Amino acid sequence: MTDSLSLPLLLCCIFLLAGMVKGLLGLGLPTVAMGLLGLAMPPVEAAALLILPSFVTNVWQLLAGPRFGALLRRLWPMMLAIAAGTLAGSGIIAGAAAHAASAALGAALALYGLVGLVQPRLRVPPAAEPWAGPLSGAATGLITGATGVFVIPAVPYLGSLGLGRDELVQALGLSFTVSTIALAAGLALHGALPLAASGSSLLAVLPALAGMWLGGLLRARARPEVFRRGFFLGLLLLGGELIWRGLG
Structure with a gap:
């Protein structure tokens, strides 16, 4: 890890x-x-x-929406599968060699960036949700456990359910919150969540919240679609760099 003097500055800037x-x-x-x-x-x-900045910001996003109860009743099988998959896969990130884990992280980021740029128009019919939700959740959990990235395939799947904008944002908050809790439990189970990391994670909460506030101000002035394309392109490039490092 980076040295103790540079870590707080690094965390503040990144979060x-x-x-x-x-x-x-x-x-x-x-x-x-x-x-x-x-x-x-x-x-x-x-x-x-x-763990902590992700948990705090996602709970904020989850509770800010209008239909938490209805979404939970609809999506609980997917959430249960996310938790189970993450716990099952967490031994991968906890035990993998650094280069292999970096390559896996890069692959997850690059895949998400590619999906975001292509924006496939998917639509899951209501009759398929009883099996498609748990399947998507289990896959998301395994990828979360292996890489710490919990957006694939959960984000495209939730986007295919025909939810309204506010409902989708709240559903994403629910999925990310469950993933964060399950990842923390999985890391703790494998002895990969030391007390020192908890303190540093707590340090990152404030800049993360400050960034969310600034992002909310910018949202009224920026063109979200232009920024979204740049975001996914950046993830694709970042994923490629991590794959290169992991395989080098």
Whole structure:
């Protein structure tokens, strides 16, 4: 990990930027933070630092929406599968060699960036949700456990359900909150969530919240679609860099 003097500055800069992305788009804080932290430290350490800022910002996003109860009744099988998959896969990020874990993280980021740029028009019919939701959740959980990135395939799947904008943002908050809690439990189960990481993770909460606030201000003035394309292109490039490092 980076030395003790530079770590607080690194965390503040990364989580301020990641929070701004989340404030602008409603998602992206864990993804940006994992990608940038992954350039400076092993993914398992980055995942440990991510826990508290991800949890706080996603609970904020979850509770700000109008239909928490209805969404939970609709999506609980998917959420249960996310938790189970994450716990099952968390041994991968906790035990993988640093280079292999970096390559896996890069692959997850690059895949998400590619999906975001292509924007496939998917539509899951209501009759398919009883099996498609748990399947998507289990896959998301395994990828979360392996890489610390919990957006694939959860984000495209939730976007295919025909939810309204506010409902979708709240559903993403629910999925990310469950993923964060399950990842923390999985890391703790494998002894990869040290007390020191909890303190540093707490330090990152304030810049993450400040970034979300700034991103919310920018959202009224920026063109979200232009920023979204730049965001996904950046993830694709960042993922490629991490794959190169992991395989080098």
